[in-house]
Amino acid sequence: MSDLTRVTEPVRLSLGDVLRLGFLGISTRKLRAVLSALGISLGIATMIIVTGIPASSQAALLDRLTALGTNILRADPVPQQGDPLKLPEDAQGMAARIGPVTAAAVVGNTHMTVRRSDLVDPLDSGGLTVLAGSLDLPSVINAHVYSGSFLTTAGSHFPTVVLGSVAASRLGFSRIVPGQPAPEVYIGDTWFTVVGILAPMPLAQDIERSVIVGWDAAKTTLGFDGHPTVVYVKAQEDSIESVRAVLPAALYPQSPGLVQVSLPSEALAAKRATESSFSGLFLGLAGVALLVGGVGIANTMFISVLERRGEIGLRRALGATRGQIRGQFLAEAVALSGLGGAAGIVLGILITVGYAAFQGWPPVIPTTAVVLGIVGALVVGMVAGLNPSIRAARLTPTEALASV
Structure with a gap:
């Protein structure tokens, strides 16, 4: 069974x-x-x-x-009456030492006037600003050269300039033609050779309206004091708010409240x-x-x-x-x-x-x-x-x- x-x-x-x-x-x-x-x-x-x-x-x-600059911050002194705040001459290095920061660049206002010719009224600035700029400025603010080239290590010691797109238009220059004499502009009492023109930058309109001079040439030729007026910082995008919070103290530890930092661009939102x-x-x-x-x-x-x-x-x-x-x-x-x-x-x-x-x-x-x-x-x-x-x-x- x-x-x-x-x-x-x-x-x-x-x-x-x-x-x-x-x-x-x-x-x-x-x-x-x-x-x-x-x-x-x-x-x-x-x-x-x-x-x-x-x-x-x-x-x-x-x-x-991202190419427009969603990971870029802009730091500059808060506008105030009297003598404006001067950022340290080593502001670029101080900003670059912040952990999530991948690159930093600086520009400084020379308070000079640029003219197409020495015959133009010296008081007629055309709404343009003459800035001393560090050599790594284009890579930090995602700037591209439309014509010619940007300042080089050797060329930054000589009277050469790069024009923003709006500045080039107002000065009457459209492009740099190879093989032909380079155009010149008159700054202070010195002729500067135009070596490049930048492409439009929607998120850096102050650079578009600027004439950029090499840092060393600005100090030796235009009497620039070497203190930057704006610090541009490129940081890791997921840490952009954290960098913005500590950047004023890194640039001016004795009084961080006197330094303002731009919010991330609306493109990030x-x-x-x-x-x-x-x-x-x-x-x-x-x-x-x-x-x-x-x-x-x-x-x-x-x-x-x-x-x-x-x-x-x-x-x-x-x-x-x-x-x-x-x-x-x-x-x-x-x-x-x-x-x-x-x-x-x-x-x-x-x-x-x-x-x-x-x-x-x-x-x-x-x-x-x-x-x-x-x-x-x-x-x-x-x-x-x-x-x-x-x-x-x-x-x-x-x-x-x-x-x-």
């Missing part, structure tokens, strides 16, 4: 056996499996595309915003608002895509149970348990959804990379979207196949075989 009992005990299936049974159902109905997986594939591909393409566009936008608005949109679109794919898988599995009642009845008659039937159909649903999800991820990545390359954007494939795509496909397959697998397991052998 004990031997008979052992013979009638159901065979236990390993996880590998259950997965093979699940893939068997897919392989025997290849066309239907492809069509069923197509729904989840399009859903996951849509999720990758609607996150990847806007993320690529966002990366290009943020690069442009726009950049952060763009990040948050895109995140909410991605979440909603991804949810809709997964819901559509899940409905397709559930519908396919319901139909599969109805059409395979004979198979279910035969397996039940041969000793398969309800749990084994349930596991078979659940594994089939998960495998079908997983294959569709994998295909959707590949399709979504290819479309995203191709479109980003066409637009000239840096391709960005959010890792979170890929991981959620894989996990989401498996979860959706499990949820979609749960009810059909339970219905299949509830069929008795007689009910299932009666439909054959």
Whole structure:
């Protein structure tokens, strides 16, 4: 009797056996499996595309915003009556020693007037300022030379200048033509050679209206005292507020309240608002895509149970348990959804990379979207196949075989 009992005990299936049974159902109905997986594939591909393409566009936008100077601070003395505050001559080095600061530059007002000719009224400044500037100024404020070149280490000792875009326009210069005599401007009682013209800088309009002289030349030729009037600081963007808080004390420790520091530009606020608005949109679109794919898988599995009642009845008659039937159909649903999800991820990545390359954007494939795509496909397959697998397991052998 004990031997008979052992013979009638159901065979236990390993996880590998259950997965093979699940893939068997897919392989025997290849066309239907492809069509069923197509729904989840399009859903996951849509999720990758609607996150990847806007993320690529966002990366290009943020690069442009960063180029405008979202990580730059401007420090200068607070306007006051009487003698203005003079920042230390080593203000550039003092600012550069702050931890998150990546670069610093300085300019100093020489209080001189620039003229196109020595025949022009000396009191007619044209609204332009003559500044002594450090050599690393362009890299700190993201300035670009439109024509010619910026001041060099050797050239900063000689009477040479670089014009801001507005200053060049008001002085009547459009560009530096190679091979032709360089234009000159008259500052104080000395002619200075124009070696470069800067491109427009929307976030540094004071530089646009300035004539920049080498620091050493300003001291030797124009009587500049060497005290900077403005300190520009480039810092790590996530630490910009912290740098702003400590910069006055670093530049003028005896009275930090006499130094004002500009707030981060409005471009930084726009950049952060763009990040948050895109995140909410991605979440909603991804949810809709997964819901559509899940409905397709559930519908396919319901139909599969109805059409395979004979198979279910035969397996039940041969000793398969309800749990084994349930596991078979659940594994089939998960495998079908997983294959569709994998295909959707590949399709979504290819479309995203191709479109980003066409637009000239840096391709960005959010890792979170890929991981959620894989996990989401498996979860959706499990949820979609749960009810059909339970219905299949509830069929008795007689009910299932009666439909054959």
